[in-house]
Amino acid sequence: xxxxxxxxxxxxxxxxxxxxxxxxxxxxxxxxxxxxxxxxxxxxxxxxxxxxxxxxxxxxxxxxxxxxxxxxxxxxxxxxxxxxxxxxxxxxxxxxxxxxxxxxxxxxxxxxxxxxxxxxxxxxxxxxxxxxxxxxxxxxxxxxxxxxxxxxxxxxxxxxxxxxxxxxxxxxxxxxxxxxxxxxxxxxxxxxxxxxxxxxxxxxxxxxxxxxxxxxxxxxxxxxxxxxxxxxxxxxxxxxxxxxxxxxxxxxxxxxxxxxxxxxxxxxxxxxxxxxxxxxxxxxxxxxxxxxxxxxx
Amino acid sequence: xxxxxxxxxxxxxxxxxxxxxxxxxxxxxxxxxxxxxxxxxxxxxxxxxxxxxxxxxxxxxxxxxxxxxxxxxxxxxxxxxxxxxxxxxxxxxxxxxxxxxxxxxxxxxxxxxxxxxxxxxxxxxxxxxxxxxxxxxxxxxxxxxxxxxxxxxxxxxxxxxxxxxxxxxxxxxxxxxxxxxxxxxxxxxxxxxxxxxxxxxxxxxxxxxxxxxxxxxxxxxxxxxxxxxxxxxxxxxxxxxxxxxxxxxxxxxxxxxxxxxxxxxxxxxxxxxxxxxxxxxxxxxxxxxxxxxxxxxxxxxxxxxx
Numbered sequence: 001x002x003x004x005x006x007x008x009x010x011x012x013x014x015x016x017x018x019x020x021x022x023x024x025x026x027x028x029x030x031x032x033x034x035x036x037x038x039x040x041x042x043x044x045x046x047x048x049x050x051x052x053x054x055x056x057x058x059x060x061x062x063x064x065x066x067x068x069x070x071x072x073x074x075x076x077x078x079x080x081x082x083x084x085x086x087x088x089x090x091x092x093x094x095x096x097x098x099x100x101x102x103x104x105x106x107x108x109x110x111x112x113x114x115x116x117x118x119x120x121x122x123x124x125x126x127x128x129x130x131x132x133x134x135x136x137x138x139x140x141x142x143x144x145x146x147x148x149x150x151x152x153x154x155x156x157x158x159x160x161x162x163x164x165x166x167x168x169x170x171x172x173x174x175x176x177x178x179x180x181x182x183x184x185x186x187x188x189x190x191x192x193x194x195x196x197x198x199x200x201x202x203x204x205x206x207x208x209x210x211x212x213x214x215x216x217x218x219x220x221x222x223x224x225x226x227x228x229x230x231x232x233x234x235x236x237x238x239x240x241x242x243x244x245x246x247x248x249x250x251x252x253x254x255x256x257x258x259x260x261x262x263x264x265x266x267x268x269x270x271x272x273x274x275x276x277x278x279x280x281x282x283x284x285x286x287x288x289x290x291x292x293x294x295x296x297x
Numbered sequence: 298x299x300x301x302x303x304x305x306x307x308x309x310x311x312x313x314x315x316x317x318x319x320x321x322x323x324x325x326x327x328x329x330x331x332x333x334x335x336x337x338x339x340x341x342x343x344x345x346x347x348x349x350x351x352x353x354x355x356x357x358x359x360x361x362x363x364x365x366x367x368x369x370x371x372x373x374x375x376x377x378x379x380x381x382x383x384x385x386x387x388x389x390x391x392x393x394x395x396x397x398x399x400x401x402x403x404x405x406x407x408x409x410x411x412x413x414x415x416x417x418x419x420x421x422x423x424x425x426x427x428x429x430x431x432x433x434x435x436x437x438x439x440x441x442x443x444x445x446x447x448x449x450x451x452x453x454x455x456x457x458x459x460x461x462x463x464x465x466x467x468x469x470x471x472x473x474x475x476x477x478x479x480x481x482x483x484x485x486x487x488x489x490x491x492x493x494x495x496x497x498x499x500x501x502x503x504x505x506x507x508x509x510x511x512x513x514x515x516x517x518x519x520x521x522x523x524x525x526x527x528x529x530x531x532x533x534x535x536x537x538x539x540x541x542x543x544x545x546x547x548x549x550x551x552x553x554x555x556x557x558x559x560x561x562x563x564x565x566x567x568x569x570x571x572x573x574x575x576x577x578x579x580x581x582x583x584x585x586x587x588x589x590x591x592x593x594x595x596x597x598x599x600x601x602x603x
Binding site (some may be wrong): 009014098297 | 345369380386395
């Protein structure tokens with residue numbers, strides 16, 4: 001269906017002819033490659049003199065590359081989507097777009113689809129680098145596919161944030177800045193809020209009990225930790241830890257902050273993706289509504 | 298075909314359109330004229346469904362419409378005064394994109410695109426990138442884009458703005474062709490000379506209202522006094538001009554070089570007498586005629602100007 005969207009097709013045509021795409025592909029993969037080489041040297045290089053190599057460290061490499069790639073996505077997707085509607089307005093092509101009989105949803109989905117397809121291109125181009133972990137085993141093809149699917153679903157979520165900023169702002173610069181602020185709040189802000197709460201509550205208890213050790217036992221943000229369900233970085237970390245057999249480590253970290261339901265802990269990735277995509281649907285619905293409004297001036 | 302009743306639009310406290318009324322029949326070409334900032338673009342955007350008026354009724358094809366209905370109504374084609382194009386897109390791809398946006402199926406697209414490009418004489422440019430086309434070609438391309446949906450009403454905001462005389466002539470020829478197809482056209486323009494040749498009806502806006510509107514011939518006849526008489530002499534002659542100044546039937550004498558323009562309030566016989574007397578006084582006359590009604594003059598008379 002998206003393949004028949006004229007906006008999607010037009011965006012694909014224009015982007016693939018631009019040298020920026022080639023530069024982005026090369027830079028993206030060079031960045032990953034450098035990280036991979038550095039990590040390999042770190043893991044195996046110091047053991048050149050004959051000690052045993054720990055193949056399980058290759059799994060750590062998988063986590064590192066996965067997180068790094070995801071972090072790049074958090075930087076790239078807002079740039080694509082935050083300028084989608086404002087760019088049309090600045091180019092003075094927006095009026096001619098909306099006076100066709102296509103619904104605003106066609107415009108929104110076309111723009112979002114084009115941005116997500118760029119991420120498909122980037123992640124597929126980086127698969128050979130990601131697949132180096134197969135040399136040591138421990139990560140299966142299914143795990144890679146799950147990672148790619150999660151990656152793309154998260155890019156839809158981040159893309160929807162960029163889209164709502166684009167319809168709300170008058171210039172691409174402002175919408176891009178706003179999109180990055182929102183992503184930053186989501187990724188770091190949620191952690192910072194929990195951290196601040198943890199410290200605040202800990203201090204309160206500490207002053208009452210005057211026992212630092214007791215604080216560690218008593219501070220419990222309970223379901224407050226579920227705020228992290230909206231954090232896409234935590235979602236991808238949860239997935240990578242689960243795939244590499246480190247789900248216990250992830251659960252331990254979360255449990256230190258708050259005791260939430262074991263069902264949520266066990267299905268953290270699925271629940272967080274569901275929540276994030278629900279938010280994305282709401283944001284996209286708001287985008288469509290905003291575009292459908294007739295301005296007063 | 299297009300009817301506006303009591304339309305009002307304001308930006309904040311500034312009233313742009315105040316109880317605007319307009320009626321355009323099917324097949325008419327209506328020229329909208331007015332000083333900069335009087336609200337021509339606002340009126341066209343409201344008709345295209347891009348701006349919400351404060352109040353008023355707008356009927357298209359006899360049916361009252363809301364702003365959103367007009368925005369998605371393919372019977373209305375809209376060409377803005379300023380428009381952009383996409384980089385890295387060929388002309389054919391640009392038209393193909395809009396044909397798809399207008400809902401054409403793949404097998405229909407090529408024919409409808411070539412038909413419109415043929416109309417605007419751009420078939421030879423289908424492999425060129427749209428962003429490197431000249432201004433005139435872009436205007437024609439935008440017109441072709443508007444016509445893809447086969448509109449019954451065409452709203453053109455300054456279609457000839459920034460074009461050289463040759464390019465303006467091309468646009469005029471295309472619009473003449475559209476007139477033959479009975480498409481209702483509303484054009485706003487500052488190039489009054491083109492409007493008076495192209496339009497069947499004219500509306501002159503000033504302040505917040507339409508001050509004069511009607512068929513072009515009627516508007517040109519509005520000039521309250523007699524059509525000005527223009528005399529061009531073979532050489533400058535101060536005595537001659539003093540003679541003209543003192544002539545009883547001559548008023549508002551204006552002299553520029555060897556040309557004198559004046560309001561002559563006599564009959565045709567008295568006009569002939571003037572000519573005879575001038576020749577007998579030794580004037581060398583190479584031109585002696587009444588000027589045709591001039592839209593620019595009417596516009597300047599009626600409006601306060603820029």
